[in-house]
Amino acid sequence: MATTESVQDEQALREEIFESRWEAAPAVLVVIATQVTVALLSRAQGWQLWIFPWWAWLIPTVPEGLLFLTLTLEAPRRQLQQLGVRRMFGLAMIGIIVVADGLLILALLISLIQSNETGGHLLIMGLTVWTSNVATFGLAFWSVDRGGPVRRLEPDPPPPDFQFPQMENPQIAPRGWRPHLIDYAYVSFTNSIAFSPTDAMPLTHWAKFLMLVESALSAATLLLVVARAVNIFR
Numbered sequence: 001m002a003t004t005e006s007v008q009d010e011q012a013l014r015e016e017i018f019e020s021r022w023e024a025a026p027a028v029l030v031v032i033a034t035q036v037t038v039a040l041l042s043r044a045q046g047w048q049l050w051i052f053p054w055w056a057w058l059i060p061t062v063p064e065g066l067l068f069l070t071l072t073l074e075a076p077r078r079q080l081q082q083l084g085v086r087r088m089f090g091l092a093m094i095g096i097i098v099v100a101d102g103l104l105i106l107a108l109l110i111s112l113i114q115s116n117e118t119g120g121h122l123l124i125m126g127l128t129v130w131t132s133n134v135a136t137f138g139l140a141f142w143s144v145d146r147g148g149p150v151r152r153l154e155p156d157p158p159p160p161d162f163q164f165p166q167m168e169n170p171q172i173a174p175r176g177w178r179p180h181l182i183d184y185a186y187v188s189f190t191n192s193i194a195f196s197p198t199d200a201m202p203l204t205h206w207a208k209f210l211m212l213v214e215s216a217l218s219a220a221t222l223l224l225v226v227a228r229a230v231n232i233f234r
Contacts, residue, residue, distance in 0.1 A: 016149045023181040024142065025071040027135045032061050032068070038128045047121050050107040060100040060132065067093040087148045094143065097136050098213065104129050105217055108225050126225035130218060134192050137214040138185035144206055145179070152178070161207040162187065162200040192218035
C-alpha cells in the first residue's frame, strides 16, 4: 500500500512540475515582458504615472521573477518543498503582485484625473495592468483550488473551491478529467470581462473573495481607465 501511495505521489509531482514549468511559468513571463515594455516606453516617451517614476512599472517584476524561478527551477522548488512552504511562498508572491497592481491602478486613476495624458498612453498602461490581473488571478485560482496543484492530484484531496461544468456533468468530459491552468485562466479572463462567474462557480469563501477582488480591479481598469483613454484618444 505504501508503495502504491509513493508511486501516486511521484506521478502527481511530475504532472505538477510539467504544469508549473510549461503552463504557469510562461504566463508569468508574458506579464513580466509587458511591464518591462511599458517601463521602457514610459522612460523613452516621458510618460508619467502620477508621482511615480518610470521604473515603478518594474516593481511588480521582482515578486513575479521570484515566482517564475520557483516555477521553473528545480533547486528553489525542492528547497521550498522540503521546508513545507512552497505553496505559501507562491501565494505570498501572488498576493504581493495583486497589491502592486492595485497601487498601479490607483496611480492610473489619479493620473487620469489630475493630468492631460494622451489616450494612447492611458490605453497601453491600462491594458498592461489588466493583462497582469488576468494572469495573476488565473494563477491564484490554480494555486488555491483544492489545496493547490499537487494536493488536488493526491488521493482524498480537499473539497473543490470551483465547480467546473465537467465536474457537474461528467458525461460531457473525458474520463478522469481535471482542471488545468488554462481552465483557471479562462475563469479569470471571463470574470475580468463580465465581472461575474461565467464558466466555473465559486464554492468557498476564498474563491468568492478572489473573484470579487479581481472583478473590482478589472472594473476600475476597464470601465474607468480604458474607457477614458478611448474617449480622449488622440
